[in-house]
Amino acid sequence: KMSFRDRGRNQKKRHSSSKSKKPDDPDFLDGFDPEKSSRERRKSNRKVCQVNSNTPYDSRGRLRDGQADVCDCMDDGCPGCFLPCPRCRSRKCGPTCRVNRDFIYEAIEFDGKDGEIKNKYYREH
Numbered sequence: 001k002m003s004f005r006d007r008g009r010n011q012k013k014r015h016s017s018s019k020s021k022k023p024d025d026p027d028f029l030d031g032f033d034p035e036k037s038s039r040e041r042r043k044s045n046r047k048v049c050q051v052n053s054n055t056p057y058d059s060r061g062r063l064r065d066g067q068a069d070v071c072d073c074m075d076d077g078c079p080g081c082f083l084p085c086p087r088c089r090s091r092k093c094g095p096t097c098r099v100n101r102d103f104i105y106e107a108i109e110f111d112g113k114d115g116e117i118k119n120k121y122y123r124e125h
Contacts, residue, residue, distance in 0.1 A: 054102075055100055055101065055102045056101070056102070056103070056104040057098045057099065057100060057101045057102075057104075058100070059099060059100055060099070061088060061090055061092070061093065061097070061098035061099045061101075062098075063104075063121055065121070065123075066121075068121060069092065070092070070121060071091075071092040072092060072093060072094030072098070072105060073094075073108070073117075074105070074108060074117050074118075074119050074120075078092070079091070080092040082094055085097050085098075087099065104119065104121065104122050105119055105122070106118070106119055106122050107119060107122075
């Protein structure tokens with residue numbers, strides 16, 4: 001009978017003795033077919049969802065009317081003042097990702113202060 005310790009040693013020897021191909025090896029990419037790669041398979045299996053064209057934002061997070069890329073702080077010159085969005089990595093998304101978002105902020109109201117910032121891109125439907 002073989003002990004657990006001996007099994008581990010034999011597996012390590014077997015694994016280390018197997019020759020792995022290195023990038024300098026001329027046969028390195030012999031079996032690679034880019035059309036059958038796992039990345040291409042994942043891409044083809046990805047769900048294609050129907051996007052409602054009535055949403056104010058498109059698939060890149062820009063406003064459909066005029067393709068303006070406006071931050072959720074409603075400042076046209078803002079390069080993005082939020083933390084990177086976990087979904088699209090944009091710094092212009094507020095608490096909700098802008099990609100295909102089905103609403104638009106009307107205004108920003110400040111607590112304890114008079115006044116608000118109105119969104120000039122907002123229009124009533």
